[in-house]
Amino acid sequence: MSLHSNELVLGIDGGGSKTLASLAVLSEGGDFHVVGRGTAGASNLNAIGIVPAAAAVQRAIELAFQSTGTQPRRVAALCMGMSGAGRAEEQQTWVNWAQENQVAEQIDVVTDAETVLAAGTPEGIGVALIAGTGSLAYGMNQTGQIARAGGWGYLLGDEGGGYQIGLAALKAIAKAVDGLGRETCLQSMILHALGLDDPRALIRYVYDHKSKRSDIAALTKLVFEAAENEDHVAREILQQAVTELAELVQVVVSRLHLTKENYSLALTGGLLLQQREYRVSLLEQLHFQQREPSSVECVDDSSLGAIRIAIRRLNAAE
Numbered sequence: 001m002s003l004h005s006n007e008l009v010l011g012i013d014g015g016g017s018k019t020l021a022s023l024a025v026l027s028e029g030g031d032f033h034v035v036g037r038g039t040a041g042a043s044n045l046n047a048i049g050i051v052p053a054a055a056a057v058q059r060a061i062e063l064a065f066q067s068t069g070t071q072p073r074r075v076a077a078l079c080m081g082m083s084g085a086g087r088a089e090e091q092q093t094w095v096n097w098a099q100e101n102q103v104a105e106q107i108d109v110v111t112d113a114e115t116v117l118a119a120g121t122p123e124g125i126g127v128a129l130i131a132g133t134g135s136l137a138y139g140m141n142q143t144g145q146i147a148r149a150g151g152w153g154y155l156l157g158d159e160g161g162g163y164q165i166g167l168a169a170l171k172a173i174a175k176a177v178d179g180l181g182r183e184t185c186l187q188s189m190i191l192h193a194l195g196l197d198d199p200r201a202l203i204r205y206v207y208d209h210k211s212k213r214s215d216i217a218a219l220t221k222l223v224f225e226a227a228e229n230e231d232h233v234a235r236e237i238l239q240q241a242v243t244e245l246a247e248l249v250q251v252v253v254s255r256l257h258l259t260k261e262n263y264s265l266a267l268t269g270g271l272l273l274q275q276r277e278y279r280v281s282l283l284e285q286l287h288f289q290q291r292e293p294s295s296v297e298c299v300d301d302s303s304l305g306a307i308r309i310a311i312r313r314l315n316a317a318e
Contacts, residue, residue: 006076007025007026007076008023008024008025008026008073008075008076009023009024009025009026009032009075009076009077009078009079009307009310009311009314010022010023010024010061010064010075010077010078010079010103010104010306010307010310011024011078011079011081011115011303011304011305011306011307011308011309011310012057012060012061012078012079012080012081012082012303012306013081013112013115013301013302013303013305013306014043014044014053014056014057014080014081014082014083014085014112015042015043015044015083015112016042016044016047016083016084016132016133016214017041017042017214018039018040018041018042019039019040019041019042019043019056019057019059019060020037020038020039020060020301020302020303021037021038021039021040021057021060021061021063021064021303022034022036022037022064022301022303022304022306022307023035023036023037023038023061023064023065023067023068023075024307026076026311032307032311034304034307035068036064036065036066036067036068037063037064037067037303038059038060038061038062038063038064038065038066038067039060039063040055040056040057040059040060040063041056041059042056043056043057043060043082043083044082044083044084045082045084045085045090045093045094046084046090047084050093050097054097057080057097058101061103074102074103074104074105075103075104075105076104076105076106076314077104077105077106077107077108077310077311077313077314078098078103078104078106078107078108078310079108079109079110079115079306079307079309079310079313080094080098080107080108080109080110080306081110081111081112081114081115081116081302081303081305081306081309082094082109082110082111082112083111083112085109085110085111085112086111086151091109091110092109094109095107095109106310106313106314108309108310108313110306110309111138112130112302113128113130113136113137113138113148113151114128114138114305114309115302115303115305115306115309116128116130116138116266116268116299116302116305117138117139117140117266117305118302118305118306118308118309119266119297119299119301119302119303119304119305119306119308120264120265120266120267120268120297120298120299120305121264121266121297122264124140124308124309124312125140125141125142125262125263125264126139126140126258126263126264126265126266126293127139127249127252127253127256127258127263127264127265127266127293128265128266128267128268128299129245129248129249129265129266129267129268129269129272129282130268130269130272131160131161131162131245131267131268131269131270131271131272131278132161132162132217132268132269132270132271133154133158133161133162133163133213133214133217133270134150134151134153134154134157134158134161134162134163135150135151135157135158135159135160135161135164135244135245135248135269136148136149136150136151136248137149137150137248137249137251137252138252139252139253139255139256139258139263140256141256141257141258141262141263142262145256147251147252147255147256148252149247149248149251149252150248154213159241159244159245159247159248160241160242160244160245160248160271161217161241161269161271162217162218162220162270162271163213163216163217164241165217165219165220165223165237165238165241165271166216166217166218166219166220166223167216168223168237168240168241169186169190169219169220169222169223169234169237170190170202170206170216170219172184172186172233172237173186173187173190173199173202174199174202176233177199177200181233182232182233184226184231184232184233184234185226185229185231185234186222186223186226186231186233186234187199189222189225189226190202190219190222193219193222220271223237223238224238224275224277224278238278238281239281241278242278242281242282242285243285245282245285246282246285246286246289246291249265249282249286249291250286250289250291253291260292260293260294261294262294263293263294264293264294264295264296264297265286265293265295265296265297266296266297266299267279267282267296267297267298267299268298268299268300268302272298273298273300279298283296
């Protein structure tokens with residue numbers, strides 16, 4: 001395949017579990033078509049540090065070029081939508097890396113929420129909602145005003161995300177054991193899944209340094225299973241989580257003065273993409289609060305949104 005550097009754009013979707021790189025060729029009229037993709041490990045620099053994070057991004061880029069049968073080269077524009085890059089200093093770290101490695105002529109680093117919005121809405125107008133291990137809502141209106149809610153991390157926020165749902169299940173077990181809460185099948189399900197015999201063994205499991213946030217978030221699937229089996233405690237946990245997610249969207253919609261007629265909703269993250277009932281419940285909540293969007297798009301690859309941002313800024317610079 002013959003690829004010219006001045007026609008190439010790279011979009012990166014850097015997350016806490018994997019990194020996606022999409023290589024696109026510019027076409028007439030400002031459109032593009034993807035010619036190569038690459039996938040590598042996690043690239044959240046706050047979680048694992050810049051060296052392994054950068055190695056993952058580099059590997060994803062190499063694989064994207066490799067899939068086209070060509071060698072990596074400097075491209076016209078690069079946009080990186082990176083988890084853990086919400087602050088200026090974190091974004092500058094990635095800019096410095098891309099410049100040092102001569103990845104692209106034009107370099108932009110944005111948050112992962114921005115690329116989700118660009119991927120899931122035609123003009124990047126509306127709200128993006130991420131609900132995976134954590135949670136975040138980010139939006140932009142037609143005047144370019146930006147608002148966000150959530151994204152405070154597992155200690156200060158992440159309401160409606162997998163970690164908080166898993167943690168709520170563990171707390172429900174503790175309350176049931178102490179006689180302070182209702183009995184729940186979550187106790188037997190989670191103890192069995194973790195290979196534990198005694199509920200109090202959860203203390204060591206939770207506080208052991210080997211336990212990761214992702215381990216607790218992984219318990220979410222058991223909460224969904226229990227809810228399907230009519231467990232009232234599990235249902236209450238999920239209802240509370242959905243309510244909190246809807247509140248994130250409502251706050252952003254309100255701040256940006258968006259209405260049903262002029263806002264689209266882009267959804268991503270394991271919970272929203274893999275759990276249909278959770279997604280449906282969220283939309284029902286928004287309808288009840290009169291904050292329903294005009295359209296809804298599920299985004300499983302926000303590197304395409306990164307490409308769109310790169311092209312917009314490339315065109316603006318001309």
